[in-house]
Amino acid sequence: MNTSFKAILTLVFSTLLIAGCSRKKDNFLSRNYHAVTAEFNALYNGYNALELGRENLNQSYFDDYWNVLPIERMQISDEVVLPGQSKNEDFTRAEEKAVKAIQKHSMNIEEKEKNPQMDEAYLLLGKARYFDQRFIPAVEAFNYILYKYPASDKINQAKVWREKTNIRLDNNELAITNLKRLLYQEDLEGQDLADATSMLAQAYINIKSLDSAITQLEIASNATKSNDERGRYRFIQGQLYNELGYKDSANMSFDRVIELNRRTPRIYMISAHLEKVKNFDFENGNKLETSELLADLEENRENRPFLDKIYHQIAVFNLKNGSDSIATAYFNKSLKERSPDKTLTAKNYEILGDMNFDKSLYRDAGLYYDSTMGSLVKDSKPFRIIKRKRDNLEDVIYYEGIAQVNDSVLHLVNLSEADRVAHFEAFVQKLKEKAEAEKEEKERQEALKRNNGLVTVNNKTGNPNIPGGLPRQGATFYFYNPTTVAFGKNEFIKIWGDRALEDNWRWSSRSSGGVSNTGAETVDLVATASEEEKFNPEFYISKIPSDKKVVDSIYKERNYAYYQLGLIYKEKFKEFELAKDKFQELLKSNPEERLILPTKYNLYKIYEALGENDEASIAKDEIIKNYPESRYATILSNPELLSGKDENSPESLYEALYEQHENQNYAEVISKCEEYINLYDGEAIVPKFELLKATALGRLNGYESYQNAINYVAVTYANTPEGLHAQDMANKVLPKLANKEFIDESTNLTGHYKVIFSFDNNEKDKMLEFKKKLDEVLKEIKYYDLTSSIDLYNKDTTFVVVHGLKSGQVAKTFNQLLNDEQQKTIQEPYFAVASSNYQIIQIHKNLEAFLNVYNN
Structure with a gap:
């Protein structure tokens, strides 16, 4: 009985309590009930979702240290979001909780809000919309706080957040005005001051007022309670000083970042060290001290996640210091780190490309530029710059490839039979050793598979091969099992061969295998040969060209490639030594007659450019003596022709043609x-x-x-x-x-039409006289603006064409436009044709086909 009484009493009390907590009643119980419920239910869950979303946002954001960092880590997406959709479910949940708090716990009585938690709800609503990148609705939420809750303790936060949103909307001047007013009117302290001044700094950065931004960042870094923010603000200060050219001030800012050490994210400290190295004065600075600093950064185990950046900076430092070989090694080490920073990867490749270009290794430079473009955004300005460099190397790469392959083939052609056998026996021996190693590895993997079994998705007991020996529940990650990894490597080698760890590894030119001087053809032969042929030297020897015509064509192609390379090195890159080597090699290779004279002339010009006057004189005398009737001899005998326009030069002849x-x-x-x-x-x-x-x-x-x-x-x-x-x-x-189908002129009588008078090409005088009379007649025809032209049809026929007619019927009865006197003058037969059909006639020379269909 007592139990029933207590239950009834509890039910009655709860009913009275709920009835007494109406949102329409302004009493102590109602206000506190809705305030507490809103704060510790909807708003608590909402802020948890907001923080979770912010953490995910920060983790997915990638800072671009090649440019001035933004104050706030937030990736702006260009993705269009439809109404009712969201970019992040956590922010959607936070917004829903804020709306729930407002709908269920707002106590708007007599146009006054009695629940003190509603300003917090609207602030959460605005923040959720802001991080979800719906900036206009976010501004509305923040403005509502300023309008409805002017006495709120959150009012300054709402003002700062509104200006953050204005900055995202590119309203930088408005944000600066409002934030300066806020700082003037309110005595802000702590985090509120840090937030306001940091956002003011961001607005100044956006409008390029960098000195004003530095001042505000100083205030923000001193006021903030977060060491993460303090490190970021000071690092950005250093970047801004660098932008202004004040390297000493920048280094002082970076030193302040370094002093924070472990109190701020390590990436800021590492980047500060590297920025100081970038600012190093190579004329007056202590190179040994800087080298030791970079070595310490490289050797510190805690810096392993940042080795891509450290290696790159070591490489740049050594490159500027003249240590090219060390720089090359470190650029490659940076690339091997597989950096997520695409800009860093692109810079590594580009610098290596430039280094090879400076060494006149143009083919290697072109490959590096290809890799550079692979790490850049297509059609961006940096991409176009590299593409222009790469395009300039297109010819030299093409002809170097031909020369290299043909030289390899000709090397084999010129070997004696004994040397060929020895060469390919060594090659086959390497193939056997490689096949044996693959067989042993395969047997080892099969043994591992029998002993351990492949890991399956149902493996719930763990695997002793997993690092640390810890059991893993559910599916085991592929790379935790050495058996599956080795199996995958084996399959990769079977399909792709032994490839280096580098970009563009799929290119056939990058496959490693074969022996020097065998060229890509040998590698292809290995891939297509049977098991018996693969290890038989005679198989490869039989593939060496022996037919004289084939060998001559290879020589011819190689020599032409040498000639083109000589021209490219001479004209495009001004690499006269390289050009001289190619031309001299060409003359030693019994070239075609057509290449000898221009090669000798180009050598003469190269000798002149290099100051080798004796060689130039010998080459000049030989050309004049042995080729007296040539254009080159004429130019060398009469140098004054070069100062004026040579009417016999190829360019002049082309213009005349x-x-x-x-x-x-x-x-x-x-x-x-x-x-x-x-x-x-x-x-x-x-x-x-x-x-x-x-x-x-x-x-x-x-x-x-x-x-x-x-x-x-x-x-x-x-x-x-x-x-x-x-x-x-x-x-x-x-x-x-390609289309040669005529339009149907019987139904389409509108549009542009022409009247055609046909003449034999042998009747040129008659045709010109007729056109003269026709032009006089056309001037007198009223209501039509008609003109004429002479159009060659083929080697036998030429047309006199009347233009300007816009009706098929008028074109077909053209003679009716003429008076009696004019008709006596213009008596030549004609036919009418639509302009589109006339174009087809001229393109495909099918006049007879047209006249057969439309014989008018």
Whole structure:
């Protein structure tokens, strides 16, 4: 009975309590009930979710130490979020809790809020929206606090957060005005002062007022209660001093970061040390002391997560100090750390590329630039700069590749039979040793598999091979089991071969295997050979070219590559020693006759540039004596031709031919282009003549001739601007020109039309006289603005074309526009054609097909 009475009493008391805690009643019980419930239920859970979201945000944020750090670690995403969606579930939950607190515990009685926790709820609401990057709704929440709760103890926080949001909205000037007013009107202390001044500093940084930002950061670093923030603010101060060029002041700021030591995140201390090294004065500074500092940073075990940055800075320091070999080693060590900092990786590759470029190792430089671009954002400004460098190396890499491969093949061709056997026996022996090692490794792995078994997702008992021997529940991570790792390595080697740990490892040119001088062909042969062939030296010897025509073609291709490399080194890179070596090697290799004279002339110019006057004089006399009728002999005999415009120079001849092309003398252009291509074979002007010839062939003979000629230029001169242009034409223009279907003129009588008068090419005088009369008649025709032109159709026919007609019916009855006197003057037969069909006729030279369909 007592138990029942207590239960009833408790129920009645609870009902009275709930009824007495109405949000509409302004009494002590209601106010405290809703305040306590809001604070320790909805708001408590909401702030927990907010902090969890902030922690995740900080962990996912990657600071870019190559630029001035932002005051606040927060990654702004460009991702579009639809209404009702969120970028982070934790912030969504925090917002929901804030809304719940407002909806269920707000006591807005007589337009006054009686629950003292509501300002906290709106502050949580604004913060959740801010971190969820919904800045306009966040401003609304903060403004509501300022409007509704002017006496709140959170009012200063709300003002600071509103200006943080304004800064995110790029309203920097407004934020500066409001924050300066706040600092003037309120006596802020502690964290409130730190938050206000740090945000003011961020606004100043955004508008490039760096000196004002430094002042505010000093106040913030002294006022903040967080050593994390203090280290960041002081580091940013140092960065700003560097931006202003005050290296001594910057170093003092970095020293203050270093003094914090373990009280602030270690990344700030390491970065401060490295920034001081960047500011090192190589003329007056103590190099030994700085070297020892870098060595200490490298050897400290606590700095292992930052070795990528440390190695890079050691490399840069040694590079500036003239120790190139040490610098190269440390740049490579930095790359091996697999840094998550893409900018750091790109800089390592770029500097290595520049070092190879300075050493004239252009092919290696090109590969490093390729890797650099792989670490940069595509189409960004740094990407375009590196791409421009890389494009300048395209030709030299291409021809160096040809020369290297062909030299390797020719080396094997010229070996005696005994030397060939010895060479490939050594090669096969290495293959056998490698195969034996792979077999032993495979047997070892199979034994491990039998003893331990592969780890499965149901392994709940742990694995003794896991580091530390600790059992792991559920699925075991792949890399914790050496059996699976070794199996994976084996499979990788089977598929890809033995590849170095570097970017772009998939490239076939990077596969390691084979022997020097065998080239990529040997590696490919190994991959395709049967087990019996793979270990038989005679198999490889049988693949060495023996046919004289094949060997001659290899020599020819190699010699042409040498010639092009000589030109590239001489003209593009001004590497006269490299160019001289290539040209001299070419002359020793029994080159084609067409390459000998231009090679000797280029050698003469190189000797002059290097100040080797005796050699230059010998080369000059030889050209004049042995090739007296050549253009080069004329230039050497009459140096004054070089000071003015040489009408016989390839450039002048090309300009004259281009003018002929504009005048529709296509047959003459084609003939002369062929003549000049043979005359200047091997020179840089040849692709220009080829492209001009292709265009003239298209205009004279039609689409098929143009297609063949363009494809020839694209393939034959692939690494020249003309070849690239031809390839672009083949990809983009030719498909659009391929259509030869006429539009139906019987139904489409509107649009642009032309009237065509046809003349035989042998009747040039008659055609010109007719055009003169036609132009006089067209001037007198009223209501139409008509003009005429002469268009070559093919080698036999030329058209006189009337332009400006916009009706098919009018075009077909063109003679009716003329009066009787004019009709006596213009008596030549004509036909009408739509402009689009006329274009097809000119492109495909299919006039007869058109007239068969529309014989008008």
